[in-house]
Amino acid sequence: MTxxxxxxxxxxxxxxxxxxxxxxxxxEDPVRDFAGxxxxxxxxxxxxxxxxxRGGKLVAFGTGSASTDAQHVAVEFxxxxxxxxxxxxxxxxxxxxxxxxxxAAHSGLTGVFCHQLRYLAAPADIALGISADxxxxxxxxxxxxxxxxxMLTIGLVGGDGGAVASGHVVDHLLVARSRDPRxxxxxxxxxxxxxxxxxxxxxxxxxxxxxxxxx
Amino acid sequence: xxxxxxxxxxxxANGSAEMTHVSRTGGPADGSMESLYPFLYSGQxxxxxxxxxxxxxxxxxxxxxLELRREVRDAAAARLAACAQDMAARFTAGGRLLAFGNxxxxxxxQHLVTLFLNPGADAxxxxxxxxxxxxxxxxxxxxxxxxxxxxxxxxxxFGGPAxxxxxxxxxxxxxxxxxxxxxxxxxxxxxxxxxGYSGGKMAELDTLDYLFVAPSASVHRIQEAQTTxxxxxxxxxxxxxxxxxxxxPVPVDS
Numbered sequence: 001m002t003x004x005x006x007x008x009x010x011x012x013x014x015x016x017x018x019x020x021x022x023x024x025x026x027x028e029d030p031v032r033d034f035a036g037x038x039x040x041x042x043x044x045x046x047x048x049x050x051x052x053x054r055g056g057k058l059v060a061f062g063t064g065s066a067s068t069d070a071q072h073v074a075v076e077f078x079x080x081x082x083x084x085x086x087x088x089x090x091x092x093x094x095x096x097x098x099x100x101x102x103x104a105a106h107s108g109l110t111g112v113f114c115h116q117l118r119y120l121a122a123p124a125d126i127a128l129g130i131s132a133d134x135x136x137x138x139x140x141x142x143x144x145x146x147x148x149x150x151m152l153t154i155g156l157v158g159g160d161g162g163a164v165a166s167g168h169v170v171d172h173l174l175v176a177r178s179r180d181p182r183x184x185x186x187x188x189x190x191x192x193x194x195x196x197x198x199x200x201x202x203x204x205x206x207x208x209x210x211x212x213x214x215x
Numbered sequence: 216x217x218x219x220x221x222x223x224x225x226x227x228a229n230g231s232a233e234m235t236h237v238s239r240t241g242g243p244a245d246g247s248m249e250s251l252y253p254f255l256y257s258g259q260x261x262x263x264x265x266x267x268x269x270x271x272x273x274x275x276x277x278x279x280x281l282e283l284r285r286e287v288r289d290a291a292a293a294r295l296a297a298c299a300q301d302m303a304a305r306f307t308a309g310g311r312l313l314a315f316g317n318x319x320x321x322x323x324x325q326h327l328v329t330l331f332l333n334p335g336a337d338a339x340x341x342x343x344x345x346x347x348x349x350x351x352x353x354x355x356x357x358x359x360x361x362x363x364x365x366x367x368x369x370x371x372x373f374g375g376p377a378x379x380x381x382x383x384x385x386x387x388x389x390x391x392x393x394x395x396x397x398x399x400x401x402x403x404x405x406x407x408x409x410x411g412y413s414g415g416k417m418a419e420l421d422t423l424d425y426l427f428v429a430p431s432a433s434v435h436r437i438q439e440a441q442t443t444x445x446x447x448x449x450x451x452x453x454x455x456x457x458x459x460x461x462x463x464p465v466p467v468d469s
Binding site for chain 2: 068081193
């Protein structure tokens, strides 16, 4: 990696270095805040494990940058990075470009996920809606449809949680408290990595997955 | 998945990297499931204990990513700033960003592209293409030739000397990335790699202008630190282009 070790000699470069370091620093408080939501993470993992145990699947959705997170979540569960972890069923609603653009062109973007959920989801399933500000109309509508269907609903949102938080539309809400949508995204990546890994802790102990077992 | 390398995957077969991390924070050191979660093997169903352990594990993982980001900051901040300057010069010359990766890193490539192309607010949109988004191209190349060429062939087709090739891998060993960097370097593209662990084979390349490594054994923490690095790279690139760092702020609780 010889070429990578490029010295930064000029004052401008020095300022840029300081700016880069400051940008890293912006990430710290939001992570600590996320750690403070650990009990909510544990509760969400438990309910997710119960749904998987009953044969449910995870259905993830989001728009823009969050659409890539939905795909990441799906591959995380379907193709576990840790050998020995069982594959769990998960799909992303953002990968079928024909349906997404088809529904959007015909009846608007807001109802895209609702349409897919009505035909692809079952009551035992888990809906995971991802939105940086919690105000994405398509994600909000999708979570409402999921709730009507009887799915477990989880919101990964940022900022103050937006309409997803204020409307109390989800069973489990994890809020990445940052004003910067990119910092929000980084926290959401951590959140779904942790959800994936720790679901397995419950899943490997079926005794805690009976409907009557509550904390 | 997220891992893009079979050998690396096999390496974490016993005592997975993730669980090993948990043990660092105080549990037994051997990393086995039984040592880490003894109650799972006690024959009891103690949901409160399970929830408490999951809560503690969540806090431990948050601490891991805090620490890894500090390491990455110290190792990479100056080079990220220099890389952003070089990228800004390419964009100014009419260049485009071409991003690629496998598995979870493919979603990072797509994220990176939409961040540059559609940043929102007052940030400046910049030309960017994901080489991991077209199933027709990816399956055609995989089926007809092999997965090793899926990115290199696209760089041969689309890449010009003003462009920027950004490849993301957790292992640093993905053959299709190594070949893509080779093709990109031959064609004069600026080459930027993101890797984990100790950089893998990507650390040995002479075809990479910049390599940013997230030094962790956890695929998950690696990806989280890489996300931070490329988000910061984008922000520095906007600044280098004279665009004040802008985003439409997400409302927060006061």
